[in-house]
Amino acid sequence: MSFYQFFIDKFTRAGKQLNCIMLFMFLISVYFSVVLVLQLTHWFFLTSLFLAGWFIWTFFEYILHRFWMHNAGHSRSVMSDRHHHHHTHPTDIKVTAIQRVGLFLITIAFGLLSVYMHSCFMVLSGVVFGFAGYTMMHWTLHQRWSAKLFPRLQRFHIYHHCKFPDTCYGISVCWWDLLFKTTPPGETDLLKRVIDFYFEGNQKKK
DSSP: OOHHHHHHHHHHHHHHHHHHHHHHHHHHHHHHHHHHHHOOSHHHHHHHHHHHHHHHHHHHHHHIIIIIIOOTTSOOOHHHHHHHHHHHSTTOOOSOHHHHHHHHHHHHHHHHHHHHTOTTHHHHHHHHHHHHHHHHHHHHHTSTTHHHHOHHHHHHHHHHHHTOTTSOOOSSOSHHHHHTTOSOSSOOOOOHHHHHHHHHTTGGGO
């Protein structure tokens, strides 16, 4: 890649990321405006703030995955290197079960603090819940039985790992891929050996 092409690609990626952020800012502004106007009850307000935090996380998850974990042709980072390792070793998931449980306990603690101290913390609780849910969902999507619970999410994640790495960046939800047109080009059959690699890694080769 030439020096000139490097900067063209860099600014193109930055422009796409900025467009995503601007649209998100518009959507979240509309959401908060509606919530502030309605404010039907205190619990409605708290729940709305919690959902806003979760919504914020789903967007951050998408942006992080698309523009920071997939950094092909650009400066490498610890984050992108670790994510590349996960693509080549799909069964090697760093977050442990104890860490997942700990994250959900932290979410509960933040929620209780938000109720009794200040409702603004509820947005942060939603973000923490989103992150905890993401760690659980990511593990779930690497289990064969998840096809019965989240068929589209699992199919998208397999596509992302094995067929179309420049699509399907959402883990918890797929609406950002639909909105920003990063869905796969169409239904594509995957070979059995590809499916086995996704679920079992290199175990059969040992």
